[in-house]
Amino acid sequence: DVKVTQSSRYLVKRTGEKVFLECVQDMDHENMFWYRQDPGLGLRLIYFSYDVKMKEKGDIPEGYSVSREKKERFSLILESASTNQTSMYLCASSPPGAIYQPQHFGDGTRLSIL
Amino acid sequence: GQQLNQSPQSMFIQEGEDVSMNCTSSSIFNTWLWYKQDPGEGPVLLIALYKAGELTSNGRLTAQFGITRKDSFLNISASIPSDVGIYFCAGLGQGAQKLVFGQGTRLTINP
Numbered sequence: 693d694v695k696v697t698q699s700s701r702y703l704v705k706r707t708g709e710k711v712f713l714e715c716v717q718d719m720d721h722e723n724m725f726w727y728r729q730d731p732g733l734g735l736r737l738i739y740f741s742y743d744v745k746m747k748e749k750g751d752i753p754e755g756y757s758v759s760r761e762k763k764e765r766f767s768l769i770l771e772s773a774s775t776n777q778t779s780m781y782l783c784a785s786s787p788p789g790a791i792y793q794p795q796h797f798g799d800g801t802r803l804s805i806l
Numbered sequence: 807g808q809q810l811n812q813s814p815q816s817m818f819i820q821e822g823e824d825v826s827m828n829c830t831s832s833s834i835f836n837t838w839l840w841y842k843q844d845p846g847e848g849p850v851l852l853i854a855l856y857k858a859g860e861l862t863s864n865g866r867l868t869a870q871f872g873i874t875r876k877d878s879f880l881n882i883s884a885s886i887p888s889d890v891g892i893y894f895c896a897g898l899g900q901g902a903q904k905l906v907f908g909q910g911t912r913l914t915i916n917p
Contacts, residue, residue, distance in 0.1 A: 732815075735894065784848070793898065795855070796850030798848050
């Protein structure tokens, strides 16, 4: 079974802090994604990566950056956290044949910025 | 940009009832996906549709790719308590590189 693991289920940070959200998948998938989930808005893509060191902006990349130094790990970085970044963050992965189709999600990190 | 309208936003039903939900768009999509999110967990892919008119089942779930390619439907037959959760549709448009998600349908079942 594919497993996508997000390092924290809950995280509380302060405005202005640099925040790292980590995601690891164990199925050697090329594609990895970061989404944020807000009530009534569904899932919105922040960034995705189709290979090591490769990244593409999603629909709402402002205020975020990502890092993919190893195939299994995809990190989301909030450069200077703001209260409007309080949300549920979901990481996902998919194999090469499904480049734009996240197939396996982690359980999410609920991030609160105070 | 492309948008999906998913309805209904929420449903309250009795156990054993059938459920129907749908997603519509003003744009044409080449792929439709349906996900379910259980409380406190990430979404799980239920069904993927790749061809207009396609009808695909996964147990008690049946999804259809609309003939116009602008809509998709998900039906759940004989609902049971574990069907509770949020169901999301998602579509991939022609030449698009990003999946567009609907707002979700929250299903609640009264035993």
